[in-house]
Amino acid sequence: MATYKRVVLASRPQGHVVPQNFRLEEVPVPALKEGELLVRNHYLSLDPYMRMRMEDVKSYAAPQAIGDTMVGGTVGEVVESKNPKFAAGDKVRGMFGWSEMGVSQGGGLVRLDTTDVPLSAYLGAVGMPGMTAWYGLTQINQPKEGETVVVSAASGAVGSVVGQLAKLRGCRAVGIAGGKEKCDYVVNELGFDACVDYKAGNLKENLAQATPDGIDGLFENVGGEIFDACLARMNPFGRVALCGMIAGYDGDPMPVYNMRYLLTMRLTLRGFIVSEHMDLWPQGLKELRELVAGGKLKFRESVAQGLEAAPEAFIGMLKGKNFGKQLVKLI
Amino acid sequence: MATYKRVVLASRPQGHVVPQNFRLEEVPVPALKEGELLVRNHYLSLDPYMRMRMEDVKSYAAPQAIGDTMVGGTVGEVVESKNPKFAAGDKVRGMFGWSEMGVSQGGGLVRLDTTDVPLSAYLGAVGMPGMTAWYGLTQINQPKEGETVVVSAASGAVGSVVGQLAKLRGCRAVGIAGGKEKCDYVVNELGFDACVDYKAGNLKENLAQATPDGIDGLFENVGGEIFDACLARMNPFGRVALCGMIAGYDGDPMPVYNMRYLLTMRLTLRGFIVSEHMDLWPQGLKELRELVAGGKLKFRESVAQGLEAAPEAFIGMLKGKNFGKQLVKLI
Numbered sequence: 001m002a003t004y005k006r007v008v009l010a011s012r013p014q015g016h017v018v019p020q021n022f023r024l025e026e027v028p029v030p031a032l033k034e035g036e037l038l039v040r041n042h043y044l045s046l047d048p049y050m051r052m053r054m055e056d057v058k059s060y061a062a063p064q065a066i067g068d069t070m071v072g073g074t075v076g077e078v079v080e081s082k083n084p085k086f087a088a089g090d091k092v093r094g095m096f097g098w099s100e101m102g103v104s105q106g107g108g109l110v111r112l113d114t115t116d117v118p119l120s121a122y123l124g125a126v127g128m129p130g131m132t133a134w135y136g137l138t139q140i141n142q143p144k145e146g147e148t149v150v151v152s153a154a155s156g157a158v159g160s161v162v163g164q165l166a167k168l169r170g171c172r173a174v175g176i177a178g179g180k181e182k183c184d185y186v187v188n189e190l191g192f193d194a195c196v197d198y199k200a201g202n203l204k205e206n207l208a209q210a211t212p213d214g215i216d217g218l219f220e221n222v223g224g225e226i227f228d229a230c231l232a233r234m235n236p237f238g239r240v241a242l243c244g245m246i247a248g249y250d251g252d253p254m255p256v257y258n259m260r261y262l263l264t265m266r267l268t269l270r271g272f273i274v275s276e277h278m279d280l281w282p283q284g285l286k287e288l289r290e291l292v293a294g295g296k297l298k299f300r301e302s303v304a305q306g307l308e309a310a311p312e313a314f315i316g317m318l319k320g321k322n323f324g325k326q327l328v329k330l331i
Numbered sequence: 332m333a334t335y336k337r338v339v340l341a342s343r344p345q346g347h348v349v350p351q352n353f354r355l356e357e358v359p360v361p362a363l364k365e366g367e368l369l370v371r372n373h374y375l376s377l378d379p380y381m382r383m384r385m386e387d388v389k390s391y392a393a394p395q396a397i398g399d400t401m402v403g404g405t406v407g408e409v410v411e412s413k414n415p416k417f418a419a420g421d422k423v424r425g426m427f428g429w430s431e432m433g434v435s436q437g438g439g440l441v442r443l444d445t446t447d448v449p450l451s452a453y454l455g456a457v458g459m460p461g462m463t464a465w466y467g468l469t470q471i472n473q474p475k476e477g478e479t480v481v482v483s484a485a486s487g488a489v490g491s492v493v494g495q496l497a498k499l500r501g502c503r504a505v506g507i508a509g510g511k512e513k514c515d516y517v518v519n520e521l522g523f524d525a526c527v528d529y530k531a532g533n534l535k536e537n538l539a540q541a542t543p544d545g546i547d548g549l550f551e552n553v554g555g556e557i558f559d560a561c562l563a564r565m566n567p568f569g570r571v572a573l574c575g576m577i578a579g580y581d582g583d584p585m586p587v588y589n590m591r592y593l594l595t596m597r598l599t600l601r602g603f604i605v606s607e608h609m610d611l612w613p614q615g616l617k618e619l620r621e622l623v624a625g626g627k628l629k630f631r632e633s634v635a636q637g638l639e640a641a642p643e644a645f646i647g648m649l650k651g652k653n654f655g656k657q658l659v660k661l662i
Contacts, residue, residue: 052595223591242594244594255586256586256588257584260576262600265602267601267602269601270599271595276597
């Protein structure tokens with residue numbers, strides 16, 4: 001009997017995520033019913049939001065149930081179809097989770113055109129992370145030409161797109177990333193105007209040097225100290241897109257001390273989840289797809305090999321060990 | 332030679348404000364030039380924003396200069412006029428500061444109708460505090476009928492109006508105030524649905540009981556622990572009007588730990604200064620004036636007697652010792 005592998009949530013993390021929170025299972029490939037199709041996933045996307053799903057707390061999504069397949073976006077190929085809308089060989093994006101295969105009735109599946117955009121990009125710059133960047137920047141930061149946009153986790157799947165889109169809109173784009181290698185990449189490869197290495201010390205001073213005219217749009221992925229440093233540089237009527245607070249996902253206390261700037265600088269801050277704004281995806285994805293196909297939007301991937309490697313890759317990503325979009329290659 | 336008294340900033344506070352930060356001066360009443368008018372101030376308004384002006388830090392307004400008259404709103408009567416637009420006897424609101432008299436060329440002065448609204452109310456419910464409440468509630472909180480609005484410093488000049496306007500819009504209005512007497516007043520006199528005494532302990536539990544359906548609109552005047560407790564009760568897509576952070580004005584560290592709710596609940600937070608939205612004052616003041624004249628908007632005043640008492644009254648207000656709008660009667 002044919003089988004495939006999947007990773008389920010074995011237990012909820014007590015603080016930091018550990019490999020024992022996951023369990024690899026081998027399960028039989030089910031026989032398809034009428035209307036169903038079977039997908040062989042080629043890539044799994046690993047994203048910070050998954051960390052929050054592992055907790056049993058009030059959040060924007062129901063927590064991941066113990067014993068269920070870990071949630072996640074995937075791209076792959078239809079291998080068998082009893083659904084008239086899909087044929088074997090179709091490339092599709094779905095939410096099959098940490099799993100080598102998936103069965104679907106077609107709902108929520110998106111057929112992908114890989115003639116000029118690689119399959120994996122549909123999990124990154126032309127997928128949810130790219131749309132997250134596009135939405136936060138265009139709908140919340142709303143930067144005008146000449147303004148300064150700062151983004152934390154700048155070499156990551158979201159941050160890298162934020163800065164490049166800001167540059168294309170005539171802004172000064174400043175990144176914050178951990179380590180010289182990431183910062184060099186952000187400036188030299190992605191074309192940001194500057195990148196501050198938060199691991200180098202002197203975050204406040206270096207950020208001030210990189211933002212001589214202050215910050216008009218802040219795209220926040222990290223929280224904690226980095227967020228505090230940015231708040232103190234905000235210009236009047238600045239806009240903060242609150243996309244993630246990865247620094248606090250493991251339950252570490254993450255006090256913010258500079259809240260007063262939200263008042264004194266009359267800032268607008270908005271937290272958002274891109275999946276709640278599906279009406280804008282066609283518009284955003286069209287721009288992102290054209291930019292990637294035209295070579296004007298660059299991205300980088302960290303690819304772990306095999307589903308077995310997913311837990312370790314995920315834990316590493318939460319610590320900032322990845323460089324660019326974190327994927328798991330499943331085939 | 333006729334003289335009048337004024338209070339100037341003698342030194343900047345090192346932490347808490349002390350009486351020595353102020354100096355009472357007696358100065359000659361100047362002779363009027365053509366186009367000028369002389370006002371005898373009847374009431375001086377004391378407001379938390381003045382605390383920030385005493386600091387020499389980046390904020391929305393230039394800091395108060397050492398040796399200058401303390402900034403402040405006043406209402407009074409024109410006693411002499413060489414300006415064709417004003418006559419002796421006119422009641423006016425101006426920004427003459429902590430001063431018994433003031434000379435003006437008429438710019439920024441507003442003539443007041445005291446037939447059905449008392450003069451002092453133009454410094455409170457029908458003045459800047461009332462407009463602050465109106466703006467934050469209607470433009471930022473934007474509560475719908477049946478939603479829950481929470482306001483801190485609920486018995487104060489701003490908070491009392493926020494809750495009453497929310498009730499008039501069909502909302503559940505919940506206050507937070509310090510002490511049983513203030514809370515009783517907020518519920519029994521102002522008609523809020525509930526009021527949480529933050530000095531009684533169990534802030535989190537009591538706030539949860541008072542907001543069984545969570546919080547949709549938060550009008551924040553205090554910051555710190557109270558803000559944290561409210562953040563944890565916010566409903567998805569809630570709106571936070573950030574009006575003041577009085578808990579931190581003396582430079583006490585005021586960490587906020589619950590920032591994550593801004594993300595997980597997809598909240599919108601906006602800091603604001605009502606004087607930057609003068610275009611809406613006519614609309615707001617019209618509503619506030621009609622409500623006060625019709626007895627539908629109640630307010631309470633703490634009145635200190637004489638300019639000499641202003642520093643002590645101001646210091647007391649920063650500690651929450653006032654009950655309702657803090658005024659100084661100058662005549």
